[in-house]
Amino acid sequence: MKDIVRGWRHIPQRYNLIGTKCTRCGEIYFPKRVMCPECRRKGQLENIKFSGKGKIHTYSIIHTPTEEFKSLSPYTVAIIELEEGAKITSQIVDCQKNDIQIGDDVELVFRKIKEEGDEGVISYGYKFKLKK
Secondary structure (H helix, E strand, O other): OHHHHHHHHHHHHHHHHHEEEEOOOOOOEOOOOOOOOOOOOOOOOOEOOOOOEEEEEEEEEEOOOOOOHHHOOOOEEEEEEEEOOOEEEEEEOOOOOHOOOOEEEEEEEEEEEEEOOOEEEEEEEEEEEEEO
């Protein structure tokens, strides 16, 4: 039950890709921050909703995953540089692993992340696919 409550609290970030922007120095962060690492206490943060578009900065193909992701293996995880400048880590889906290249344009999609426990609670979240 504790995990379900925690999951509900994080729904806005999970389904909207929300980060923060410091209005003092202009730095953009994902996930959201409560304090700007550059300005420290002098910074003023505001929420920013990302467009969900970006480019693959680098990637890796996972052949030996943890137990909960074995059914997905092999799968690709990439660092995505969003149009707004923040970098995030995400799985790349809906393509063959050989189709992925550094610099490829990608776009946000929502997919099943995992299924938990005997009740089958399904967690959804962001992933990215190649932009056509």
